[in-house]
Amino acid sequence: MATDSIAINVELAGGLEILFNNERKLNVELPATTANGSPPNINYLVGHLCDHHMKDSRRELFELQGTVRPGILVLINDADWELEGEGEYELKPKDQILFVSTLHGG
Amino acid sequence: MHYCAICGIERAQVIRPKNGQKLCRSCFIDAFEMEIHTTILESGIMLTRGERIAIGASGGKDSTVLAAVLKVLNERYDYGVEFILLSIDEGIHGYRDDSLETVKRNAVQYGMELCILGYEALYGWTMDQVVEKVGKKGNCTYCGVFRRQALDRGAKHLNISHILTGHNADDIAETILMNFLRGDLPRLGRCAEIITASQASTMKRSKPLKYAYEKEIVLYAHYRGLDYFSTECVYSPEAFRGNARALLKDLEKIRPSSVLDIVRSGEHLIHYPATTQILKSGMPHNEMNKDAGISVRGNENEGGLLKMRQVASSQLESKCASKTQGTTKPQTEALHIQSIGNCERCGYMSSQPICKACVLVENLNKTYPSIAVSVKEY
Numbered sequence: 001m002a003t004d005s006i007a008i009n010v011e012l013a014g015g016l017e018i019l020f021n022n023e024r025k026l027n028v029e030l031p032a033t034t035a036n037g038s039p040p041n042i043n044y045l046v047g048h049l050c051d052h053h054m055k056d057s058r059r060e061l062f063e064l065q066g067t068v069r070p071g072i073l074v075l076i077n078d079a080d081w082e083l084e085g086e087g088e089y090e091l092k093p094k095d096q097i098l099f100v101s102t103l104h105g106g
Numbered sequence: 107m108h109y110c111a112i113c114g115i116e117r118a119q120v121i122r123p124k125n126g127q128k129l130c131r132s133c134f135i136d137a138f139e140m141e142i143h144t145t146i147l148e149s150g151i152m153l154t155r156g157e158r159i160a161i162g163a164s165g166g167k168d169s170t171v172l173a174a175v176l177k178v179l180n181e182r183y184d185y186g187v188e189f190i191l192l193s194i195d196e197g198i199h200g201y202r203d204d205s206l207e208t209v210k211r212n213a214v215q216y217g218m219e220l221c222i223l224g225y226e227a228l229y230g231w232t233m234d235q236v237v238e239k240v241g242k243k244g245n246c247t248y249c250g251v252f253r254r255q256a257l258d259r260g261a262k263h264l265n266i267s268h269i270l271t272g273h274n275a276d277d278i279a280e281t282i283l284m285n286f287l288r289g290d291l292p293r294l295g296r297c298a299e300i301i302t303a304s305q306a307s308t309m310k311r312s313k314p315l316k317y318a319y320e321k322e323i324v325l326y327a328h329y330r331g332l333d334y335f336s337t338e339c340v341y342s343p344e345a346f347r348g349n350a351r352a353l354l355k356d357l358e359k360i361r362p363s364s365v366l367d368i369v370r371s372g373e374h375l376i377h378y379p380a381t382t383q384i385l386k387s388g389m390p391h392n393e394m395n396k397d398a399g400i401s402v403r404g405n406e407n408e409g410g411l412l413k414m415r416q417v418a419s420s421q422l423e424s425k426c427a428s429k430t431q432g433t434t435k436p437q438t439e440a441l442h443i444q445s446i447g448n449c450e451r452c453g454y455m456s457s458q459p460i461c462k463a464c465v466l467v468e469n470l471n472k473t474y475p476s477i478a479v480s481v482k483e484y
Contacts, residue, residue: 013328013336014167014324014336015336015337070352070355070356070358070359071351071352071355073321073324073325075328078119078131079117079118079119079120080119080120080121080325082121083108083118083119083120083121083128098328100324100328101336102167102276102320102321102323102324103351103355104166104336104337
């Protein structure tokens, strides 16, 4: 079954970890193809994290309108997701995805 | 893969919100630092050689990045300035404790002296106690007034007359939006200023990160591996600011330059004398309404408010008089009408006989026994 799933590393920072039981690093397994037949992308990952990893009922603090909430930065292998196609970026094995909130204060 | 627009060698990792430029990590860090340096030089944030300057430090991303960048610039461009971290402990359990630990680490990391000042020592009340008394609604007013003075007092205690704060472009754009939505144009103009010399204070305050996007501040902290703490005040949902923030983030998503565009709009309004003249005359009433909201708990403040109202209307008259004499500098005029005196209670500089912090503390203290009595009667 190993070929049917993709393993990636997810990191949460800037206050987002609070939504995930204060866990900063997650090892996430995604199906190699999703229900609609395409490989999982960032938007899929966001929904997956809400469904399987989030320990807080306030899903809207992370996901809005099928993608990540505005004000949360996404870094794909340490590069701004805007350079990589944003939510449409198709995940590859061992990708490092960092979600960091800019919304929290000091 | 995109290559860096500056060096052309490295992989681009950042796309800059203000101009869409794609940069590698190290060119981004250089550009970010260079722009703060330019802001300091060009917007009149004078850093005088040999001066001791306070950085308002909370341990959050903005003040941590500010301190880190200033350390770099002070060494690179030889400002010859000594920076001191100044932190305020509001006395909110579970909120400030951890961030103060971060500030303590920052002080060591950046080799800066640290001064922590607590509300309890300054006012006799921690915010936890204030909230116990006044409830979660309206407590932000207390915190805001206390904090503003606390930074000033802390700086004065350190013999410092210039405080730098970590307000970024997003913070300022948010405040501009809020003031716009409230119809409060005088405040809108003031919040867009990069340097504020409050009429109630001789302290100069500047915002070197005024043109820095929140996004870039977070990226800078990330790429440099800076040690900061993210938290949300346990008492403040700050609903209105939250909405303004969400609106701003939505706008930024569609058009990234929106944030700085709003800041620029605010700046233009500072230099709109006709509007300033008309709206300033309306301002004291707004401010009094706010004060009245607080003093509902204790009527003892009524006399003071009436007095303020009289002062305000006499100011209005004098302003109108000066207008008929053909004065063309309404804004600076208005600022000089209110003279800075000293608070009768605490001796701290104040434009009123009793400073706002003392009025609030008095309200807190006065209502204390009556609550104790009513509890006994039950």
